[in-house]
Amino acid sequence: MPDATPEHTLLTPGPTPIHPRAMQALTRPMLGHMDPEVFALNREIQADLRVMYGTEESTFTALLAGTGSLGMEAGFANLVEAGDEVLVCANGSFGRRMAEMAARYGARVRLVTAPLGEAINPDDVAAHLDGARMVAVVHGETSTGVLNPVPEIARLVRQSGALLTVDAVTTAGMEPFHMAEWGVDYAYTGAQKCLSAPPGLAPVAISERAFARFAARRAPTPLWYCDFEGLRDYWDDHSYHHTVPVNLHYALHAALRAALDEGLENRQRRVQEVGAAIQTALAPLGFTPYVRRPEDRLPTVLALRLPEGFDDTGVRTALRERHISVTGGLGPTAGLIWRLGLMGETARPAPYLTLMHALEDILGERGLAGRFQDALAPVPA
Template sequence: MSLDAFPEHILLTPGPTPLHPHALQALSRPMLGHMDPEVFALNCEIQGDLRVMYGTAPGTFTALLAGTGSLGMEAGFANLVEAGDEVLVCANGSFGRRMAEMAARYGARVRVVTAPLGEAIRADDVAAELAKSGDIRMVAVVHGETSTGVLNPVPEIAELVRDTGALLAVDAVTTAGMEPFHMARWGVDYAYTGAQKCLSAPPGVAPVAISERALARHAARRTPTPLWYCDFEGLRDYWTRQTYHHTVPVNLHFALHAALRAALDEGMAARQRRVQQVGEAIVSALAPLGFSPYVRRPQDRLPTVLALRLPQGFDDAGVRQALRAREISVTGGLGPTAGQIWRLGLMGEAARPGPYRALMRALEDLLGVRGVMERFEAALDGVLV
C-alpha cells in the first residue's frame, strides 16, 4: 500500500513526536551492516553532535543505546549502582518514581525527596537529605517530569551535589534537544533522552552522555554490570574501539543523525524560543474556555510539555476520542491526574503553529465555540516558527 493511502495524523502528545522530514527521508536509505565503515563514520558524527547537544566536556563519551529512553534510565543504574549503594532520587511524578524503582531493583538503598504533584523539587529539601549522610553514591533527578509538566531545578541541585562525591544522573527526556542543556557546566555525570522526544526521530534509540567520573566509577565496580546489553565497557567496544558488541539499529542511527543535525542547525536558543511562543499562544487561545496551567508557579512549568487543567465539567475522554476520530491525538493525565489535565507536547516538530491550528479548529467545531483560532493567531502575532 502506498504511503499516500494513509491520512496525516497529528501528534500533539508528550511523545512520540512527528518525525522531522530529514529523519523520515533517512529511514528510506538502503540497509548497511552495523560494522560497515560508513556506519562507523556516521556514529562518530553522532557522537560529536551529542556532545554539542548535551553541552559536554571535550571528548566525553556519548552513544546511542538500542532502546527507548527507559533503557537510558535503566542503563545508568545498572552501570553506576551496586548492591548496598545509597541513592537519593528526586521523585515528583511517575518518572521520578520509576527511577526509584529501578535503583531499588539493582540493590540500592533508595532515599527519596518528594514534592506534591504539579510542584518542582525544592533544592533545600535535597540539601537537607544530603546533609544526613556523607555516603550517597548517586543523586538522580528528572529534569522535565513528563507526567505533570514540571521543570525541576537541575542547575541548583547539581550545585549541591558537586562537592559531595556523589554522581549526578539526569533524565533529560523532555529537555535535551529543545532546551539548552549544560552537562559540563552543571556537573552532570550521566544524561539520557529518547530519540522520539525533542529530536523528532523514530523511537528505538536513546542518546546518552557519560562523564569521565562516571566511567571511573564504573571501572571500579566490585561486581560486573548486571545488564550485559548496555554495559558501558561493551558500548565503548563498539562506539570507540569499533569492535563487535551487538547489532545496532542502523537505519535508526541514520534517522537520529539527520534529526539531530537539523536541531543543531536550527540552534537550541531558536528552538527554545518557538516552544515558548507556541505554548503562550495555546494558553491565550484556551484560557477563555476555562483551561488553565496545572503548574502554579511559572518558573516550574516545563515548556515542552504544557500541562493544562481542564474546565469544570469538561468531557475529557469524549473530546479526546472525538479528536482522535479526526486524526488528532491529545494525551490526558497520568495516574492521579487522569481526567484532570491535558498534556500537550511541544517538542521537536510538534512545537509549531501548524499542528495546533488543527486542534484549535477542531475544538471550535466540537465545543460549538468561536474565537479560539482568532486568539491563537493573535497571540502568535505573525511569528513564523
Template sequence: MTSAAPTPHTLLTPGPTPIHPRAVQALTRDMLGHMDPVVFALNRDIQQGLRDMYGAAPDTFTALLAGTGSLGMEAGFANLVESGDEVIVCANGSFGHRMAEMAARYGARVRLVTAPLGEAIRPEDVAAQLDDHVRMVAVVHGETSTGVLNPVPEIAELLRGRDTLLTVDAVTTAGMEPFHMQAWGVDYAYTGAQKCLSAPPGLAPIAVSDRAFARFHARRSPTPLWYADLDGLRDYWVHQSYHHTVPVNLHYALHAALSAALEEGLEVRQARAAHIGQAVYHTLEPLGFRHYVQDPAQRLPTVLALRLPDGLNDAAVRAELRQREISVTGGLGATAGLIWRLGLMGESARPAPYRTLMLALEDILGVPGLAGRFTETLTEIEDAVPA
C-alpha cells in the same frame, strides 16, 4: 477505482513526536552492516552532535542505546549503582518514581525526596538528605507526567566537591533547549530519540562523564545488564569492535534529526516551544483551561500541562479528537481526567498542528474563532520579541 488519501495524523502528545522530514528521508537509505566504515563515520558524527546537544566536555563518551529512554534510565543504574549504595532519587511524578523503582531493583538504598504533584523538587529537601554516604543523586529534569521543570542546576550545585554522581533524565529537555552537562556537573544524562529530536522511537542517546566511568571501573561486581555495559558500548562506539547489532537505519534517522536541531539552534528551538505554548494557553484560557503548574518558573516549556475546565468530558473530547486523527494525552494516575498534557517538542512545536487542534475544538466545543485567536496571539507574541 482509487481510494482517498488518508488524513495526516496530528500528534500533540508528550512523546512520541512527529518525525522530522529529514529523518523520514534518512530512513529510506540503503541498509549497511553495523560494522561498515560508513556507519562508523556516521556514528562519530552522532557522538559529536550529542556532545553539542548535551553541552558536554569535548572528550565525553556519548552513544546511542538500542532501546527507548527507559533503557537509558535503566542503563545508568545498572552501570553505576551496586547493592547497598545510598542513592537519593527525586520524585514528583511518574518518571521520578520509575527511577526510584529501578534504583531499588539494582540494590540501592533509596532515599526518596518528593514534592506534591505540580510542584518542583526543592533543593533544600535534597540537601537535607545529602551526606557523605550518598553515592548518587538522580533527578528528572522535565517531569513529563505533570509538566514540571525541576531545578537541576541548583541540585547540581549541592554536589560540588562531593564524590556523588548526578544522573539526569533529560527526556523532555535535551534537544529542545540548552542543556549544560559540563557546566552543571552532570555525570550521566539520557533522553529518547522520539522526544525533542523528533526521530523515530528506538534509540536512547546517552552521555557519560569521566567521573561516572571511574565509578563504573571501581565496581565490586560485573554490570548485571550486559546489553548496555559501558565498556561493551565503548568497544563498539570508540574502538569499533563488535558488541551487538545496532539498528543502522534508526542511526541514519537520528543523525538527520540531530543535525537539523543543532542547525536550527537550541535557543531558537527553546523560544519556538515557549511561543507556541503561550499562544495555546492564551487561546484556551477563556474556555476555563488553567495551568496545572502554578509557579511559572517551574513550568516545563516542552509539555504544557493544562487543568481542564469544569464540566469538560476528558475521555469524550479526546475520543472525538482521535476520530479526527488528532492525538492529545490526558493525565497519568492521580491527574487522569483532570489535565491534558500537550507536547511542545521538536516538530510538534509548530503552528500548523495546533491550528488543526483549534479548528477541531471549535466544532467539538461549539466555540468559533479559536484558530483565528491562536494565530493572532502567536503573531503578537513573536512580534514582541526583539530582533
C-alpha cells in the same frame, strides 16, 4: 486501490512527528553495523550529541538501542551496586520509575519528594545528601509538566561527591542543558522526543567521573546489553558488541543535525511562543496552568488543568475521530489535566491551529483559532 491513510496530528508528550530529514534517512539502503561508513556516521553523532548536551570534548556519547527507559536503566545498572545509597528526586511518575529501577539493582533508595505539580526543593535535596553515592532527578517530569531545578541541585551534588544522573527526556535538544557546566555525570533522552526521530534509540552522555565509578565496580554490571565498557568498545574502538539499528542511526543523525542547524536557542524560543499562544487561545474556556509557579513549568509539555465539567474522554475521543491525538493526565491526574507536547516538530503553529479549529467544532466555541493566531509572534509554520 485503498484510500491513503489520513495525515495524523500528533500533539502528545511523545512520540513526536518524525522530522522530514529523518524520514528520508529511514529509506536509505541497509548497511552493516560494522561498515566503515556507519562508524563514520557514529562519530558525527557522538560529536553532535556533545553539542546538544553541552559536554566536554572528551565526554563519551553514544546511542543505546532502546527507548529512553533503557537510558534510565543503563545508568543504574552500570553505576549502582547492592547497598549503595541512592537519593532519588520523585515528584511524578518518572521520578518514581527511577526509584523502582535503582531498587531493583540493589540500591538503598531514599526519596526527596514534592507534591504533584510542584518542583523539587533543592533545600530538601541538601538535607538528605549525606552518604549518597548517586543522586537521580528528572529534569522535565513528563507526567505533570514540571521543570525541576537541575542546575541548583547539581551544585549541591557536586559539593557532596555523589554522582548525578539526569533524565533529560523532555528537555535535551529543546531546552538549555549544560552537562559540563552543571556537573552532570550521566544524562539520557529518547530519540522520539525533542529530536523528532523515530522511537528506538536513547542518546546518552557519560562523564569521566561516571566511568571511574564504573571501573571501580566490585562485579560486572548485570545488564550485559548496555555495559559501558562494551558500548565504548563498539563506539570508540569499533569492535563488535551487538547489532545496532543502523537505519535508526541515520534517522537520528539527520534529526539531530536539523536541530543543531536550527539552533537550540531558536528551538527554545519556538516552544515558548507556541505554548504561550495555546494558553491565550484556551484560557477563555477555563483551561489554566496546572503548575502554579511559572518558573516551575516545563515548556515542552504544557500541562493545563481542564475546565470545570469538561468531558475529557468525550472530547479526546472526538478529536481522535478527526485524527488528532491529545494526551490526558497520568495516574492521579487522569481526567484533571491535558498534557500537550511541544517538542521537536510538534512545537509548530500548524498542528495546534488544526486543534483549535477542531475544538471550535466539537465544543461549539468560536474564536479559538483567531485568538491562537493573533497571539503568535512570527514563528515558522
